[in-house]
Amino acid sequence: MDFSQIVPALPDLWEGMKLTLELLVMAVVGGIALGTVLALLRLSSNPLLSGFAKGYVNIFRSVPLLLVIIWFYLAVPMLLNWITGDFVPVGAFASCLVAFMMFEAAYYCEIVRAGIQSISRGQVNAAYALGMTYGQAMRLVILPQAFRKMMPLLLQQSIILFQDTSLVYAVGLMDFLSSARSRGDILGLPHEFLLFAGAVYFMVSFFASQMVKRLQKRLAV
Amino acid sequence: MIRLTNVHKWFKDLHVLNGVNLNVHQGEVVVVCGPSGSGKSTLIRTINQLETISEGEIWVDGKNVTDPKTDLNALRAEVGFVFQHFNLYPHLSVLDNITLSPIRVKKMGKAAAEQLAVELLDRVGLAHKKDAFPAQLSGGQQQRVAIARGLAMQPKVMLFDEPTSALDPEMIGEVLQVMRDLAKSGMTMMCVTHEMGFAREVADYVVFVDQGQVVEQAKPEEFFSNPQHERAKQFLRQLRSH
């Protein structure tokens, strides 16, 4: 075992980590936004809308993420081509981002739905009684309370997503894990670099989880 | 101001409102009472359409609220509603609770809305609590904030659904005092309550509801001293024995 080569490789690995984090942040923000829309559809009294959201969630929860990533890598350029009639080059990053957003939205949707349902009926009634529309009641009264309650679960889900971003190796993106692997291969030290990468994933996820637990306790009081 | 004609409501098989007719004129205070499960909450909630009705008509301030063309949000902005469990927004300060709808629904300026809120808080004796959060207030204080929140929309009518029945006994008085002042200021009010003292002092009419029907409607002194219907007599006996 020779870990001495890791330090000089850190700038490269950091580049990989930056891609991982960029992808993570954008996928979390987009996934929660889309998941919230899906949750509102799911809770709608219109059977068409709630049926659509239900189908969406069931489909994405029943297929492997890796498959979604590969499929979007192949399908997104084709779709865009079909829509715009032009050839639009789509990088692996963009297609992965779309794949993560749409896949994670199914999970965020269920969290947001439970969060909205946990807010007492009296809150919506109060908002309506004070003249608010459905949109205003959701935006100003229900969602702010629901997100506060859901924050730990949303973060926990995002930690899982942090680990899952490593699947982008399948379409050749140089995220943290891929850059560690390629560095290790080049230097002939694959075990050392993989162990190091594993340690980093563990540390980040573990400490993030601890922080979520503390947040959960704080919100509970 | 409020007129209900032949209002029926079913929850599936349950006939909760059974042909209710009711009139509340401008400036009147009407107290609604009746046994638990008789349909009082359902009745008062139909007036601002928190509950829909199955049959009949409801008019508020010259508008037919059951007409699909009526702008419900505009109507509700003119009808204050005070809930049994206050339903303050727990994530907002007292001041923001009060100003939220004036700013967002009535498009009032922030400064004007806050000034109005402070005046109303002063009126309910809670000006010093404007920056507190609901969880930091007692039940009685929360309910007074909820009344101020309703008044901030400058409504033409105020509806109350058992505003004191979730309160500890020592807090009932402070809320009733606010309601009394409001009644004396000329506000049109409809209150579901079993507070007989309040009814005697400010109500123009007492409406007794049982099994979804208005069984008796009378001036408070008549109703309390000489109820006509057997069910009303029984109800009052039970109320007094508590």
Ligand SMILES: Nc1ncnc2c1ncn2[C@@H]1O[C@H](COP(=O)(O)OP(=O)(O)OP(=O)(O)O)[C@@H](O)[C@H]1O
């Ligand atoms: N959403 C609902 N779905 C089905 N039944 C309901 C619903 N809301 C109320 N009910 C029923 O309608 C009847 C009247 O209820 P309501 O709440 O209007 O009575 P109430 O007079 O206000 O009683 P209380 O004094 O206990 O508040 C009750 O039998 C109740 O169980």
Ligand SMILES: [Mg+2]
């Ligand atoms: Mg009730």
